Amino acid sequence: MILNALRALGGGLRGREVPPRTRELLDRYADEHGGIRDVLAALRDTADLVATRPDAPECLPALRETHRRLTGEVLPHEEAEERQLYPALADPLGSAEATSTMSRAHVEIRRLSDRIGAHLAQAGDGPLRRDQLTDLLAALYGLAAVLRLHLTQEEEDYFSLSPPDPADGR
Known part of the structure; x- marks a missing residue:
């Protein structure tokens, strides 16, 4: 948190050299957030x-x-960010630790998705058992909250702060 606050005071990625490949990754993952937000809406519903x-x-x-959408869309997106985007942000942000809070959110998104999957496995062909509901609802609403916060933080901390490439004419 302190590191994120210091980055915010320093302008995040503003005024820092962002290599073209990192900018491409930022654009790619920012574009994918629209689909992730659709999954988030379905999750809440x-x-x-x-x-x-x-x-x-x-x-x-x-x-x-x-x-199915969590495991087929959200988790692969988060895993790819972890493998590709976050290492690419280490230099522009000053260290690999700069993305550690976001990496922890990825772990929590996976954990809550797995809990939902475990409840589905217990339900079998259904219906849901009454003794499942409290924990299942905690996982569903908890995941919705974590995912919403995580998307917002990435968009504010990384995607919106990437300076435009002068060669792109943006």
Whole structure:
């Protein structure tokens, strides 16, 4: 947190040399956030459905679809950021530690997604059991909160602060 605060005072990526390849990565992952925000909206809708109508016939299929999107879209995006984007940001941000808070969020996103998957495995062909609901809802709403915060932090700390490339005419 202190490192992020110091970066914020220093202008983040503003005024720092951002190599063209890093800029390309920033643009790529920023573009992907639209799709991740769609999954986030579906996640919140699914959580609301589980909270209000856990016995509804559409509840378990909606939960399965949300989990499929988490594992098929969100987690691969987060893993790719970890492998490609965050190492590329080390030099412009001054150290690899500058992305450690974001890396920790990736771990939490994975952990909560896995918890949802475990509840689906327990439910089998359904319906959801009453004794699952409290923990499942905590995982769903918790993941929605962590993912929303994480996306916002990346957009503010990394994507919006990347200076335009003068050669692009932006």
